[in-house]
Amino acid sequence: MRILLTSTNEAKQKALQNIVDRFYDLAIIETISVDSGVSKTPTNDQEAIQGCWNRIDRAREIKGDYDAYVSFEGLISNHEFGMFLYGWCLFVDGTKNEYGLGASSQVMVPRFISSKISADVEFSDVVKADYPSEHLSKMPVVGSNGLFTNLHYTRVQEFEDAALCALGYLHNPANVGDQRSVPQK
Template structure:
């Protein structure tokens, strides 16, 4: 089975590899840089889900693939809860069916959330706060905010596993 991951980010490719290990017979997983069709910093559940779906469709259309996978991180407010949350959504498609799943959500500290709410992107803010470069391609905000208990790979892999449901089980 050939799977296209709609991103050049190695974390997203590793998340797909981890999620399908042992469930699919000899998957070939390729990273394909595609457009998400949403803003660089998606805001809200709707825009983040749309980005994941667009990436999945665009990845599938980029070549001779059986599945396209789109992973999109965003930020969102949660009704009844103060603050801004890191969210992550995943879409998987074979061109007909679409599976959706999400990873865990992390409440952003006010010092980070306020900057993102003011228009900055989470990745560069995390780089600045941690004094590192490329946090989004390493532990991600998830790793930093959980002190490494859950890194970005793990968080995204959970979302991929959830979105793969229609393609790995007869329950759908």
């Protein structure tokens, strides 16, 4: 089972590695860094999921056929109860031409950070500059989520959750006949 992950981000790699054995024997994960084609920090589900598809389309063009393709995309949601940070997973089964989507839990963003965030700003840059945490050096793995929760909900856990939701649905025999097909170009 050859799986192409559309990012070289450490947290995304660890998350996929941690859960993939639950669904596949002998999964080999390769990575490629590709542009998402959406904002630096997507601000809604539609945009984040579009970013996941864009990554897979680009990775597929460059690397060709794999048994599966996986994208993770982080995003913010903002409403009257504040800003939240979370992530989506898109898992495409290239052999069946079907896909699963799943999202993580959401973590509150402190107001002194959210007030500086917009779509064209890299979220992590603001956090690195302004968030007081003894764990800043661990940020590539724990993410902003990890810092905001004092390591109780890291970026690895975020993407594990999103991938489990996507793959749990995709692999459930009860859902056969109601799987979603990869859109034709």
